[in-house]
Ligand SMILES: Cc1ncc(C[n+]2csc(CCOP(=O)(O)OP(=O)(O)O)c2C)c(N)n1
């Protein structure tokens with residue numbers, strides 16, 4: 039087990055998160071999970087989009103690709119395929135992943151690359167100051183829907199299950215001990231793993247508070263069968279009581295990098311095969 | 324007696340799904356094998372069946388690579404061909420077709436009857452129509468029947484002896500009939516065969532790009548289909564297998580470019596291919612490439628816009644789009660090959676420049692270029708020396724070290740002890756978000772400085788004729804190289820010469836002097852003279868005249884000759 043300090047940024051680092059934000063424990067969850075799995079910083083790439091959540095890779099010592107809003111997943115797929123030896127995590131907010139990047143969310147699950155998708159789900163657009171996100175509850179008052187959100191919320195767990203995701207989990211940022219175990223399981227899982235992290239936004243979301251999450255959530259118990267998809271779907275559709283834990287997991291589905299590549303050597307080592315090219319050119323005679 | 328010599332224009336027309344392209348491919352391959360120079364281009368509708376499509380094949384003593392309007396022999400496979408190609412048909416055009424099928428629409432034209440239906444009945448399957456047609460054409464041209472049969476034997480070998488025999492039977496039937504027609508109609512064809520040509524290769528624009536990408540060590544493509552850019556994706560999917568190219572059909576163009584950037588970040592060499600409409604969606608990724616200084620190579624096969632436009636036609640309307648794509652200011656380079664050999668070369672150059680200067684690089688082609696096939700000696704395919712600009716990182720590695728030439732050594736994750744971060748926000752040397760004004764200015768200037776190096780390495784334009792002596796220069800870029808070359812050869816005066824640009828941005832500094840004291844005519848397939856305007860801006864030159872075309876068709880040699888003559892006369896240049 040590595041010392042989680044190796045992921046720490048210098049003390050002087052200025053974190054752009056608000057006091058009391060759920061992002062702090064999530065940062066800790068990721069560090070502890072990586073340390074306990076013995077993964078050195080050089081082997082980790084975190085891809086993120088834009089938002090408060092998406093700033094996360096700036097606050098721990100790993101490789102990172104902090105790209106555009108909604109686009110954490112496409113580079114994550116490519117990086118995993120280009121170098122399957124890397125541990126690749128796509129980490130962003132609910133708006134970034136389920137809204138702007140919704141199409142990538144759908145089609146990344148279909149591909150099943152061996153990556154972890156951590157979503158900081160605060161049910162709000164934090165960085166842009168409190169507009170509704172795809173997961174905002176109906177009725178949530180905000181600067182744009184002044185009478186409250188009028189459309190149905192996006193259900194990430196149900197969508198992921200419907201698309202055949204092989205690892206679907208929900209955790210609460212307030213419970214680091216449980217959450218880091220689930221993130222570890224997600225990293226160990228071979229294939230796409232969704233970890234939706236419920237997270238209060240203390241500044242903009244006055245409806246879904248720490249207290250609210252405490253009251254609404256419960257853990258699936260020890261006897262829960264994680265391979266039972268229809269039960270998992272029932273749980274995913276239950277918006278009254280929010281289940282925490284690994285809701286669904288199945289093994290054995292081939293990953294995208296094994297389907298698209300013959301081997302797993304990093305592509306940065308490859309050189310053009312000019313001899314094979316000469317042979318190919320001959321065929322155009 | 325009708326004599327044709329040195330330069331034959333043979334056109335095949337038919338509905339989509341009637342095998343016009345199969346005939347073209349077969350005919351062109353056999354003619355090349357016999358030692359004839361060939362150039363073929365096509366025009367087709369955006370539909371799967373029906374409509375009216377045509378392919379124009381030139382068989383010439385001298386190598387030519389341009390479209391001519393003139394048709395010597397027209398093979399009409401269905402009734403819509405003649406009205407569809409009316410503009411190109413004259414009293415000198417000889418029409419071949421099934422008389423009952425095409426006579427109603429043929430008007431004044433004389434139709435030479437070719438009983439395709441009867442041949443098909445005799446052969447027992449309409450599948451052989453293509454081989455019969457090729458046979459008729461070869462008989463008519465007086466080509467060598469032996470070589471044709473050898474070719475068929477090789478081509479169909481995989482399908483078994485029965486198929487080979489049946490095709491040879493079809494070939495003989497067609498060939499004999501073609502010979503008979505030549506005799507009966509008094510058609511005499513004179514073409515010179517060249518042994519060296521028989522040994523050459525046949526490439527279309529798409530294949531040349533694809534081979535160039537493989538030569539450049541391309542090992543990743545993520546793209547979303549859109550004509551005419553799809554061909555490159557298909558090529559790399561089919562030919563890239565032996566080269567371990569990762570092929571990803573993306574969910575949309577946004578995903579494609581963001582994957583391409585992720586691949587380069589991890590050390591792969593990626594290309595994305597699309598057309599203008601798909602490129603619109605990619606532009607956020609171009610801006611991202613500019614900011615994170617991760618290389619990317621983008622191929623854009625142009626077609627007429629705006630919006631869906633004319634999906635299967637040709638235009639050069641997206642130069643400005645590519646030049647200005649992506650918000651913010653950052654350097655870029657744009658190539659526009661005019662021949663397959665140039666495409667092979669500039670594709671490698673695009674990877675080299677993208678990698679070295681860590682910037683987005685574009686290859687701008689068009690439908691006419693991508694779909695045109697011609698023979699060329701394989702030794703003119705020029706390799707760019709392969710170099711991978713990735714560095715091994717030390718523990719204290721910083722991705723965006725400030726340097727004199729603006730290039731910060733590019734590390735990749737997992738190679739060395741360092742950590743590699745990239746950031747779409749303005750960032751400091753360590754790739755962390757910053758709002759410090761001084762750092763912003765330093766980073767912005769660092770990125771912009773890279774253009775100087777790229778400019779020093781810009782490709783010089785190709786000179787057509789005697790540029791030094793000329794008083795008038797005709798300028799072209801991309802797919803119009805061939806047509807301008809041929810038109811200038813026809814005009815054959817000392818006073819007028821040409822320049823072809825295979826790189827349109829940044830422009831080489833030292834080419835500016837070529838424009839001095841000359842009248843400048845710029846020819847391009849768009850309505851606003853986009854390249855002419857760029858020349859004005861970059862070189863400060865005055866443009867005397869624009870020759871523009873934006874009807875979705877390529878320039879023909881005749882059209883360019885006539886327009887140039889007119890301008891030279893009008894302006895008394
Ligand atoms: C293309 C684009 N559109 C809009 C924005 C503005 N924007 C930045 S973050 C964001 C929403 C972030 O919400 P979420 O992903 O939930 O992150 P949070 O701040 O809540 O953690 C928006 C709309 C942007 N940066 N880029």
Ligand SMILES: [Mg+2]
Pocket residue numbers: 089131132133158159160161162163164171
């Ligand atoms: Mg959010």
